[in-house]
Amino acid sequence: MGDPPSALPSAPAPGVAALRSSGLSINAPPIQWYPGHIAKAERALRDALAKVDLVIEVRDARIPLATGHPRLQRWIGSRQHLLVLNRVDMIPAPLRAAWTDWFRTRGQALLWCDAKAGTGVKQLQQAAIRSGEALNARRRSRGMRPRPVRALMLGFPNVGKSALINRLVRQKVVESARRAGVTRSLRWVRLGQDLDLLDAPGVLPPRLDDQLAALRLALCDDIGQAAYDAEAVAAAFIALLSALETRPAAGVPAGLLERRYGIPLGVLGSGAAQDAPPDAPPDAEGWLAAAAERHTSGDSLRMATKLLDDFRCSRLGAIALELPPLSPPAPRLPAP
Ligand SMILES: Nc1nc2c(ncn2[C@@H]2O[C@H](COP(=O)(O)OP(=O)(O)OP(=O)(O)O)[C@@H](O)[C@H]2O)c(=O)[nH]1
Ligand SMILES: [Mg+2]
Incomplete structure (x- = not known):
């Protein structure tokens, strides 16, 4: 099992790093923490x-x-x-x-x-x-x-x-x-x-070179919250959840965000997911804004914090952010 293929935006916004690992690509601001x-x-x-x-x-x-x-x-x-x-x-x-x-x-x-x-x-x-x-x-x-x-x-x-x-x-x-x-x-x-x-106090590498790993550490609260922007990390989490929906082992049921918060996750560009091309990236920011209107009086930072908190307290269910990577395929034997 590897990470799911990317269904996410490939062009990063200004000041935002595109995170890639095993085919997964997510946009999030750089995360570093070494207090x-x-x-x-x-x-x-x-x-x-x-x-x-x-x-x-x-x-x-x-x-x-x-x-x-x-x-x-x-x-x-x-x-x-x-x-x-x-x-x-x-x-x-x-x-x-x-x-x-x-x-x-x-x-x-x-x-x-x-x-x-x-x-x-x-x-x-x-x-x-x-x-x-x-x-x-x-x-x-x-x-x-x-x-x-x-x-x-x-x-x-x-x-x-x-x-x-x-x-x-x-x-x-x-x-x-x-x-x-x-x-x-x-x-x-x-x-x-x-x-x-x-x-002993928790230890961390002095530099977080793998930014997808850094995002996962932030999501699991292993990095001090002052070190990152909660809205950007929540948007990256929404994209990650959407990608993990295609991997049943991760425990993300289809439509999880809509079921829990009553807001469907659209895609960038064409709005409704069913009309979109199969590789259209999810509209994480649009979802956060709509969910904020419904749940936190339009305050998207509060909504982002709520979403992260719900994950960290298992209110979204048991969810794995990593799956065992696929072993590389066995080399082909030369023809006799
Ligand atoms: N659900 C769940 N919560 C856990 C588990 N283990 C620890 N926690 C909770 O996670 C939080 C962090 O636990 P700590 O024991 O402080 O973690 P630590 O590794 O000592 O953290 P630092 O001292 O900051 O390095 C606490 O609120 C624990 O109750 C677990 O197996 N399951
Ligand atoms: Mg401790």
């Missing part, structure tokens, strides 16, 4: 890594590729690694098997969690403790005393690292809230006799 606290956290992280045995990498199940950090392998080094796809409740259930297979063919096992409900957290704890057993077997063989395994929770902002720690220890020991950049400093938390967990 001081993240730069500082990364420096602290480098020192803390010396004390860590295990890296628990946490990604957002809605965007497992966009929440993969390019420096991760360097941070993991020779340490053990567990990969958690959190927010499993926010994607269509059948997609789990597809991602599990996709990661497995790349040699990577997955743990699925819902840190809000606590699903998968026991399995995560057991996997971390198993890592500790291997560590302590090695220590004993060198005549050293066993100790708790030290695990670092690492991942992009707002993916649910702190929520997972609170679930693991069954009480609110660290702050966890609905915005990027909640955790500001490193903090150790002990779980029983076996596990020391290190909560």
Whole structure:
């Protein structure tokens, strides 16, 4: 499965970047976010890594590729690694098997969690403790005393690292809230006799070169809201939803926006979708303006914020913004 083919405008508006990935093309203003606290956290992280045995990498199940950090392998080094796809409740259930297979063919096992409900957290704890057993077997063989395994929770902002720690220890020991950049400093938390967990601020690449990934990060609230224009991001989201309608695995039912907000999504140029050429781009701005008239007294910024909020709180249903990319076709064998 790749991204859907483009049904979106190809000529970007002034000051707007055309985002292309796997055939999908969306217009949105450039998004960059690398606040001081993240730069500082990364420096602290480098020192803390010396004390860590295990890296628990946490990604957002809605965007497992966009929440993969390019420096991760360097941070993991020779340490053990567990990969958690959190927010499993926010994607269509059948997609789990597809991602599990996709990661497995790349040699990577997955743990699925819902840190809000606590699903998968026991399995995560057991996997971390198993890592500790291997560590302590090695220590004993060198005549050293066993100790708790030290695990670092690492991942992009707002993916649910702190929520997972609170679930693991069954009480609110660290702050966890609905915005990027909640955790500001490193903090150790002990779980029983076996596990020391290190909560860390979310990390991001200093430059977001892949702007389609940056858009997905903004949509999932992994980037501070001050870093982008909510109306432009909402318009790009409408275009993305329209493209995802053609991919049932993503969980976007046909006519979702009309069903939820009572406003049909037209296309640019000819108005009614049924009269338009098949590749006509959706009129995202027109939809936002019409929806604003109906729901927010004509205030399109408020309507954009409402739409983004509805997605982020799952009021649009379980929607995946990324699907496992299609593997390249097997090379043809030469004729005998
Ligand atoms: N629906 C759902 N919500 C979740 C899940 N995990 C976390 N959340 C919510 O997502 C929000 C962010 O969670 P945090 O634990 O603060 O995220 P974080 O990764 O620690 O974020 P930073 O500290 O900013 O890096 C909170 O409101 C959580 O309740 C999940 O699996 N499902
Ligand atoms: Mg946190």
